[in-house]
Amino acid sequence: MPPLIASQRDPRQFLTDLFWVAVKTADPMRVLKDYLPDLPKGRLLVIGAGKASARMAEAVEATYGPCEGLVITRYGYARPCKGIEIVEAAHPVPDAAGEAATHQMLALVAGLGPNDLVLALISGGGSALLCAPSDGLTLEDKIDVNRALLASGAPIGDINVVRKHLSQVKAGQLAAACYPGRLVSLLISDVPGDDPSQIASGPTVGETSVANDALSIIDRYGITVPHNVRRAIARSTVVVPDDPRLAFATTHIVAAPSQSIAAAANHASASGFDVRLLGEALEGEARELGEAHARLALELQSAMQKNASPILLLSGGECTVTRRGNGIGGPNAEFTLSAAITLKERNGIHVLACDTDGVDGAAEVAGAYAGPETFERARQRSVDPKRALENNDAHNFFKQVDGQVITGPTLTNVNDFRAMLIYPAQ
Numbered sequence: 001m002p003p004l005i006a007s008q009r010d011p012r013q014f015l016t017d018l019f020w021v022a023v024k025t026a027d028p029m030r031v032l033k034d035y036l037p038d039l040p041k042g043r044l045l046v047i048g049a050g051k052a053s054a055r056m057a058e059a060v061e062a063t064y065g066p067c068e069g070l071v072i073t074r075y076g077y078a079r080p081c082k083g084i085e086i087v088e089a090a091h092p093v094p095d096a097a098g099e100a101a102t103h104q105m106l107a108l109v110a111g112l113g114p115n116d117l118v119l120a121l122i123s124g125g126g127s128a129l130l131c132a133p134s135d136g137l138t139l140e141d142k143i144d145v146n147r148a149l150l151a152s153g154a155p156i157g158d159i160n161v162v163r164k165h166l167s168q169v170k171a172g173q174l175a176a177a178c179y180p181g182r183l184v185s186l187l188i189s190d191v192p193g194d195d196p197s198q199i200a201s202g203p204t205v206g207e208t209s210v211a212n213d214a215l216s217i218i219d220r221y222g223i224t225v226p227h228n229v230r231r232a233i234a235r236s237t238v239v240v241p242d243d244p245r246l247a248f249a250t251t252h253i254v255a256a257p258s259q260s261i262a263a264a265a266n267h268a269s270a271s272g273f274d275v276r277l278l279g280e281a282l283e284g285e286a287r288e289l290g291e292a293h294a295r296l297a298l299e300l301q302s303a304m305q306k307n308a309s310p311i312l313l314l315s316g317g318e319c320t321v322t323r324r325g326n327g328i329g330g331p332n333a334e335f336t337l338s339a340a341i342t343l344k345e346r347n348g349i350h351v352l353a354c355d356t357d358g359v360d361g362a363a364e365v366a367g368a369y370a371g372p373e374t375f376e377r378a379r380q381r382s383v384d385p386k387r388a389l390e391n392n393d394a395h396n397f398f399k400q401v402d403g404q405v406i407t408g409p410t411l412t413n414v415n416d417f418r419a420m421l422i423y424p425a426q
Contacts, residue, residue: 009271012369015352015419016405018312019366021267022260023356026188026412028052031255032059037184042115045069045181046084047105047174049130050123050200051357052188054079054086055411057121070108071121072101072129074359077409092362093146094131099139102132102169109174112181114248120174120183124190124357124413126200127160132168134232141229142166152221153322155283156191160201165214165236166229171197171207172239172246178204179245189256190357190415192281192317196251205251206241257281257316257414260356264417265314273312273421276300282317286331287389289319290338290353297349297422298342304424313420321361327393330361332416333368336403337394339420340370341385347372348423354405357413360395366407367417368398377401 024030046060046069054073058081061067066083074091089098109118133142145166149159164171175183185204187196196205214233218225239245261280268275278296282289293313300311319331332353339351354360354367378385378401388397398404 011350011371011421012352015350015369015421018264018268018419019352019354019417022264022414022417023410023412025260025263026255026356026414028056028059028188028412029062032056032186033063035186035252035254036060036063037117037119039064040115040117040182042113042117043068045109045116045118046121047071047109047118048121049126049203050188051077051091051125051413052123052411053121053126054081056123056186056188057081057084057086060084060119060121070101070105072098072105074125074129077411079411089129091125091128092150093143094128094139096139098129098131102130106132106169106177109178109181112178114180114182116181118178118181118183120185120204122185122200122204123188124199124415126203127163127170130169130200130203134166134168134236136228136232137166141226145225145229148223151323152223153285153320154217154221155320156318157198158217160198161209162214162217163201164207164209164238165211165233167201170201170203172202172205172243174203175205175249176239176243176245180248183249185249185251187251187253188413189253190413192283194253194256196253204249206243206246207238208241209238211236255412255414260414260417261314261316264419268312272309274309275312275314278313278315280316282315284319286319286321286334287338290335291342293418293420294339294342297420298346301346301349301422301425304422306424308424311422313422315418316416318415321392323392325391325393327388327391328363328396329392329394330355330363330365330367332360333365333394333398334389334392335418336368336370337385337389337397340374341389345372345375347426350421352405353416353418356410356415356417358407358410363395364406365395366405368394368403369405370403374401374403
């Protein structure tokens with residue numbers, strides 16, 4: 001017989017609880033202190049950018065006390081710090097506040113010596129928040145390219161390559177600005193594979209891509225850019241990994257998606273669920289991945305015995321959405337909607353997908369939940385799920401059927417969390 005604790009769980013509440021287990025595992029206040037270096041003989045400067053960076057700064061001051069520095073985070077994600085200045089700016093499309101704060105940061109780290117230490121707090125979201133356009137570009141140029149990239153369906157790795165070659169600060173250039181000061185970068189990973197050069201577009205680590213890589217990506221996804229943007233990319237330079245200005249730089253990943261997924265898996269296993277990990281670094285079109293997860297769930301349910309323990313499918317990574325319509329959606333909501341359409345109201349299967357930063361796409365919604373009751377609510381409220389998917393309107397669909405997951409700022413960011421709960425068919 002399945003354990004009572006598993007069979008009696010409310011599916012939506014349990015999946016939501018699992019999401020919060022994943023989020024809290026990556027809380028900077030919990031993970032950062034073990035990576036903090038000894039205080040330097042000279043100045044200590046704390047800089048950073050990302051959705052988790054203000055919480056990271058708060059954790060630094062919990063150990064060191066008030067510090068000198070500047071951190072850029074998303075609007076609504078600020079935290080109270082005694083010394084470190086917290087600036088809020090726009091994400092996922094940059095704005096003037098982020099640009100001004102980035103130039104302020106570059107001025108702050110200028111003129112350091114070898115006895116000085118820069119502590120860089122970097123997390124996902126930093127690509128938009130840390131914004132200093134290359135010479136010959138305006139902020140509006142970067143905004144236009146950024147919007148086109150986000151709508152193209154390109155994976156985050158490709159998007160970041162282009163961003164790096166339009167910037168004065170990404171791709172190791174922030175690290176070069178800190179030289180000859182010592183630099184310690186503490187990163188919270190939101191990218192598949194935890195590549196430091198991809199987290200916030202790698203402002204403090206060396207870069208291997210070249211200008212032609214960025215131009216090829218623009219052409220591959222059919223993105224039209226003005227001539228000054230192509231010229232800026234063609235003459236762009238990045239800081240390569242063996243650049244001598246990186247000699248005093250070290251990097252540590254303090255939290256990663258794999259740790260959060262593992263914590264959720266352990267929690268579910270202890271509660272009596274049969275956990276199947278599908279990977280913490282899955283990428284692809286959100287609707288396609290949702291359909292694939294749902295088809296696997298249907299196969300597993302068909303093979304289950306009536307007294308079997310419930311199965312939990314877990315995965316992480318970063319889905320993408322190719323804009324086909326003009327609705328309001330995000331990759332996690334679109335994943336959930338596509339999965340629900342594939343499941344066709346199958347009894348006993350429940351889906352939740354959320355971004356661990358609390359923001360799915362550009363909406364103030366973490367993601368969505370769908371269960372066997374979702375489409376009955378849609379019929380009662382005259383909402384067409386297939387039309388919503390075709391129009392990239394998953395957030396509006398789930399708003400109308402009470403399926404949205406709204407968390408507010410989670411103060412961390414280890415990418416997408418996807419869970420599918422499968423009970424024996426009745």
